[in-house]
Amino acid sequence: MQNVTLPITTRLNLLEETRFEKLPVTVYRNKQVASVQVAERIANLIKSKQQQGEKAVLGLATGATPVGVYEELVRMHREEGLSFRNVVTFNLDEYYPMQPTSPQSYVTFMNENLFDHIDIERQNVHIPDGTLAPDEVAAFCVNYERQIEEHGGLDLQILGIGRTGHVGFNEPGSAPNSGTRLVTLDDLTRRDASRDFGGKENVPTKAITMGIGTIFKAHEIVLMAWSGNKAPIIKKAVEGEVSSEVPATYLQLADNVDFVLDEAAAAELTRFDTPWLVKDCEWDEQLIKKAVIWLSNTLGKPILKLTEDDYNSNGMAQLATERGPVYNINIHIFNKLQHTITGWPGGKPGADDSQRPERALPEKKNVIIFSPHPDDDVISMGGTFIRLIDQGHNVHVAYQTSGNTAVWDDDVLRYVEFAIDFDRSLGKDTSQLQGVYDGMRQFIQHKQPNQPDSQEIRNVKSFIRKSEAIAGARYAGLSDDHIHFQALPFYESGRTAKLSVTDKDIELTMDLLQQVKPQQVFVAGDFADPNGTHIVCFNIVIEALRRLRQTEAWVEECWVWMYRGAWHEFKPYEIEMAVPLSPQEVLRKRNAIFKHQSQKDTPVFPGDDAREFWVRAEHRNHETAQQYDRLGMANYEAMEAFVRYKF
CATH class of the missing domain: 3.40.50.10320 (LmbE-like)
Structure with a gap:
């Protein structure tokens, strides 16, 4: 990425706008644009290493977040000739136990989304082994760390973030110096994975993961997050205090990290959620409404009781100055809220609809x-x-x-049993339906997770x-x-x-x-x-x-x-x-x-x-x-x- 020298006033304004943020954050319009930018960053690293006759060592992540990055890297390989022959990869984690051929395995994920579509040497691919015997796991983890070190460490580690704040499978309680190890998964993590496994009860309770200490040693770290689902945990990770309860906050201590977000994932950061606290704003109707409601909720006061002191003491002096007096602002926002309320969601016949959310006509919609x-x-x-x-x-x-x-499988059997009994009560031949039912029971008895x-x-x-x-x-x-x-x-x-x-x-x-x-x-x-x-x-x-x-x-x-x-x-x-x-x-x-x-x-x-x-x-x-x-x-x-x- 190019270094651009900004005018001092611009730099000061940016510092003020991001003063609640404890690490670098780059926000893109959507995940597609962001994914392309991260892929270009990886491609530039690979090309730079190629020119130097060196290997690029990448730490890779799984899950929905990096899929767009991998799609772009595959496109670059096919259309632009980007080669991965000098690339060595180490994946963050794998469920344990887990067969590599399972649809839920991260081996399967990486093959389907990246490795099967590029020219990487398979001996350069490293993914934690979910098939190990319990007494083999510790030695494997030590060797995983040793292999990373033998390759000179990770040049670039890409991360997602879980809603518990985990990176890799470093769940709340993880130590900042932790290495590759076997961990127990948080219940929320397992619930989030339940759809991939056909129910939480099928999700493994453990995983092998790189540790936070391992991740910290990477020369560059890029954490990506998309969608509003991730916005609350991103705010904690970026603006909260460093805590083992949110392992991603440890990244605040790294000086080689960049959070790459789409607008939805960044939405709860202070500069986007309550921008009046960090900068002068362009006050349009929606922002005024948001700010006044925020002030009312923050102070626990109805809108019509908010005062000029309330505005001035809570970062809204600019609004009071530009649009005041504040009581007029209060009345305006109160009326706008009042006009959203209607008992006539299809419009009220014969009524003035200029202040109603729906049109009066046609009366019957x-x-x-x-x-x-x-x-x-x-x-x-x-x-x-x-x-x-x-x-x-x-x-x-x-x-x-x-x-x-x-729908639960048990309900299927119950309904078909009802149908058989009903047909039988009418004197109908139920042999065909009984045969279908027997086949269903047999299928369900041997059904695999998410089959x-x-x-x-x-x-x-x-x-x-x-x-x-x-x-x-x-x-x-x-x-x-x-x-x-x-x-x-x-x-x-x-x-x-x-x-x-x-x-x-x-x-x-x-x-x-x-x-x-x-x-x-x-x-x-x-x-x-x-x-x-x-x-x-x-x-x-x-x-x-x-x-x-x-x-x-x-x-x-x-x-x-x-x-x-x-x-x-x-x-x-x-x-x-x-x-x-x-x-x-x-x-x-x-x-x-x-x-x-x-x-x-x-x-x-x-x-x-x-x-x-x-x-x-x-x-x-x-x-x-x-x-x-x-x-x-x-x-x-x-x-x-x-x-x-x-x-």
């Missing part, structure tokens, strides 16, 4: 609620779903995927989710002809890793949109979904609408509203429509969620929140209402929140 999984509609916006129907709108719901990976289900099992799981979705939509008041099951092809891989989106997925969505011609579309904007399905389904809907906009006039009058709630909720300053729910409506929403019996008690993929989905949803809806109450608004039982997507 065509509405489509897109639900990525068969229960996201009622979990995330069940109260609004029911309200739209009660208020007479022409509501449709579209279940985008079958959700057939998220794709047989087609018959996948079908039954789809039927279970479909019947539950119909029951939930009917309870909300929807007629059967307004319930649509898209079964988008990208999802139907039979495994947690999904297929790529194709034009077929988009065309199916365009066909439904053409059929309904909605004035309102609701889509899942909860991209924290650990399954990754929400953002894929969101992008499919948006692309379908983009294509239709080129030829269909009605699309210009179609407003898109994003909902959350299954995993996270919008921040108060982001909310553009807040639909209050009465205690009775909260109960109706809960009953609609209860129709999804296969997801009650313990769902197959609960994420890192052990509570049932209905409990999560109610808590988040109550918390949204309480936030509005603390800011000085009316005190409601619960609220569902929405943000409008603008093309």
Whole structure:
């Protein structure tokens, strides 16, 4: 990377802006751009070493984070002739025990994502051995360290970061001078890996990992992080105190480290989250709203009670000076928040809609609620779903995927047993169905972790989710002809890793949109979904609408509203429509969620929140209402929140 000498005023401003950050941070627009930059850094190192007749020694990481880097390195090899013959690699870690041919093995990961596609000499590839006998592990770890030293140490170590703050598999409690060793995995780490293994119970409890002391010896260290899921731990790692509870904070003590982030992962750093604390700001409406709400929450005072001293003492003197007096700012933001609240999510007929989130006309709107999984509609916006129907709108719901990976195998057998008994009660021949059932039991008995289900099992799981979705939509008041099951092809891989989106997925969505011609579309904007399905389904809907906009006039009058709630909720300053729910409506929403019996008690993929989905949803809806109450608004039982997507 080139060294650029900045003017002294620019350097001073940058130092002030990043004064909370205890190590170098580079932020890129998105992970694609960032991955290319890291790949170029690695390629430049390899070329420099080639020119000197030396080997480049790389420390490599696994997981979703470095995949884009490896893709770019493979492209450089194929299209630009980048050679890896002078490269020696040492991987950070491996599960233990683990067979190298297992789909979850990091040997498999590295082969599929990098090594099988470049000209690296296989004897130069080093990955911890997950097949060792327990009494062989310690000697292996000592030898791993010795091999790194014999190659002159790591020239460049790339890292990801886990939500526990681990680097490699150095979990909380790891010592800063630790070497390569066998470790026990944190429960959160195992939960995050559960989809790869078909459930947390299948994730190994141990791993072999390079130590923090080993990582520290690298000549350069690059830690990468993408997405908002990583934002909280990135803030701790970059701005927090050095602590064994967050092992990544040890990197603050290194003088050869660079954190490379996308904008989402950097979002909670002070210079992005509360920039008024570190620099002068350009105060647009959204930033003013965010800052005033932050000040209200920080001081525990309703917005209308904030004073000029409050502004001046909390980094907001510039705002008070440029836009004051502060009481006018308070009134303005109070009114903006008040105008987000509506009991008429489809618009209020005959009312002045200039200060309302939705249009009054047409009075009866065509509405489509897109639900990525068969229960996201009622979990995330069940109260609004029911309200739209009660208020007479022409509501449709579209279940985008079958959700057939998220049903317990025991439920499959139970439902088929019911079908056999029912047929038998009608005097039907059940021999064929019995044969299918016996095959299912045999398959399930010998099923390997994350092994794709047989087609018959996948079908039954789809039927279970479909019947539950119909029951939930009917309870909300929807007629059967307004319930649509898209079964988008990208999802139907039979495994947690999904297929790529194709034009077929988009065309199916365009066909439904053409059929309904909605004035309102609701889509899942909860991209924290650990399954990754929400953002894929969101992008499919948006692309379908983009294509239709080129030829269909009605699309210009179609407003898109994003909902959350299954995993996270919008921040108060982001909310553009807040639909209050009465205690009775909260109960109706809960009953609609209860129709999804296969997801009650313990769902197959609960994420890192052990509570049932209905409990999560109610808590988040109550918390949204309480936030509005603390800011000085009316005190409601619960609220569902929405943000409008603008093309």
